[in-house]
Amino acid sequence: MNILLYLLILILGAIIGLKGKLKGNIKNRIATVQNLALLFLLFIMGVKIGLEKEILLSLNTIGFQGLILALFSIIFSVLGVKLVSATILKKNKEVEVNDL
Known part of the structure; x- marks a missing residue:
């Protein structure tokens, strides 16, 4: 049951992120909270x-x-994130060029 909850929360976060509903300052705060949570997890x-x-x-x-x-x-993990990020950024640039 727990894994389904984790996946649901992850998918919900991805949908919110993809919709672009978050402002710049919230993105910075999320990054800070994410780093603090990771450090806390490593400490525990x-x-x-x-x-x-x-x-x-x-x-x-x-x-x-x-x-x-x-x-x-x-x-x-780093290589995977770089690959996925590059793919997403490339698609976003293509969409922006097509919109012009």
């Missing part, structure tokens, strides 16, 4: 890892695999 994850003694004891074993997984996740 760190606290949870620190509380779990088994994770700390097995860090040598899973550390390298985790590092590789994290690096590839970051690299391909």
